Amino acid sequence: MASASYRRRQCFAGPLLAEPEWRVLDRSEIDWLNAIVMCRAYAPGQCIFHEGDACQGLYIICEGLVALRKHDGAGASVLIRLAETGDILGYRSLLAEEPYQTTAEVLKPSRVGFVATTIVHELIARKPDLAFAFLRRVCHDLGEAQERFHLTVTQSLRARVAYFLLLMKEDYGTETPDGSLLIELPISRRDMAEMIGVRSESLSRTIRQMTDDGILAFSGHRAWIGNTDRLLDELGPHVERHPMT
């Protein structure tokens, strides 16, 4: 049927089809993709592509978690974004026709499908709506990137931690029986620090400080937030209150 790490079937299935990009495709096109697209498994620590590599196509995370990082010459790096099940990688490079600007490092065991550049162009030519779907996504991403820059430059570390947690709440937050908020962060402290743009020691201290102030409680990758309003108060004046509309 296939090797241990490569499979041909069932890349585009289930909830993946709900992604705005694929929703514009009809049954036959999905089937066509499923017949063509290579899907392979990655273990944590492996890289799907590296900063500077030429872009050959885009990647679809069928299952798992991947970090997009930028490195500088010294050890320092920055985590640009997390990508989880259903997310697409490499579309920026593909559509800008530039090399990858980030390294895609697998954080949790993942299955990832690959769609070659030619296939994508063919699809877009056939379905102009697909271009629209990508346009919307990229424009939204650009807005987030600008927001993030603004925030990083103007807000204190503590405000940025609060903002980060509110972002993570969207994807990883749940209500606990007693009415408080539980966030199961999928990443390490170091990665969290790299997303906020801060040293991990400083993050530790800030978390401790906020814990002492009774705003939150941490245990490993789990964060409890008793009162979300207290977190919102940490944000500077008139910062966009609901980043994820």
Place this chain on the structure above:
Amino acid sequence: MASASYRRRQCFAGPLLAEPEWRVLDRSEIDWLNAIVMCRAYAPGQCIFHEGDACQGLYIICEGLVALRKHDGAGASVLIRLAETGDILGYRSLLAEEPYQTTAEVLKPSRVGFVATTIVHELIARKPDLAFAFLRRVCHDLGEAQERFHLTVTQSLRARVAYFLLLMKEDYGTETPDGSLLIELPISRRDMAEMIGVRSESLSRTIRQMTDDGILAFSGHRAWIGNTDRLLDELGPHVERHPMT
């Protein structure tokens, strides 16, 4: 013919047509646009649109200079990008179908054309290449925004000033007879500081420091750089050497 501030003719003409977006249009479409598009004059200090406004369409700078800013509740603001003759404003909001995230403030006397959302959609429907052109642009912008975030988080103020000057060199730099580089910055110190993400006092100090080190010389909005390599040396290890490829 027209009021003092509104004109109907000649918005799309001359070098404007060289912009990748409009190059995909043929003569008849350009004429059609020129017949429809409102062009008006703005004085420095006026705003074309404001953060939070609903997006009605996009703006084309026929002539002039405009700053896109993000404000926070306190006085602080950040300059997201400069737009000059030929540049387009508002395409992010239009294509993401979101309100404006920035305020467009005119810095130099400008003539600006307005293209309503419906017109843009009509054009894209007729010319799928237009969608491609926008995709490329937005993806490129996204790359720059990520690069900028990375830089701001990992590099020192001094390195960021160096990087900024190398960016400005692309658009505003010229060779002087004696072989050194002259950059005629179109913006104030304050705006420069807002682009770098730093207080203007700190920028002043950094410029003085670099002047004392013999790397550059400033006089008002003019900057001389004797040796570009000295500037490059200021960049951290392995930072992308040629940001504008």
Place this chain on the structure above:
DNA sequence: CGCCAGGTTGATTTCGCTCAAGCAATGTGG
């Protein structure tokens, strides 16, 4: 048990911010 990676804490330093004053260029009104 010892080892090791990830995380926390402590001590110190440094960089950039804040607040405040000075200065040059431009504008304004008498």
Place this chain on the structure above:
DNA sequence: CCACATTGCTTGAGCGAAATCAACCTGGCG
């Protein structure tokens, strides 16, 4: 034409937040 405000930029002194360097936990695992 001069006195005086205003604006943009630079400089100074002091402070504070975050980085740095280094030690020390803690829990998982061979």
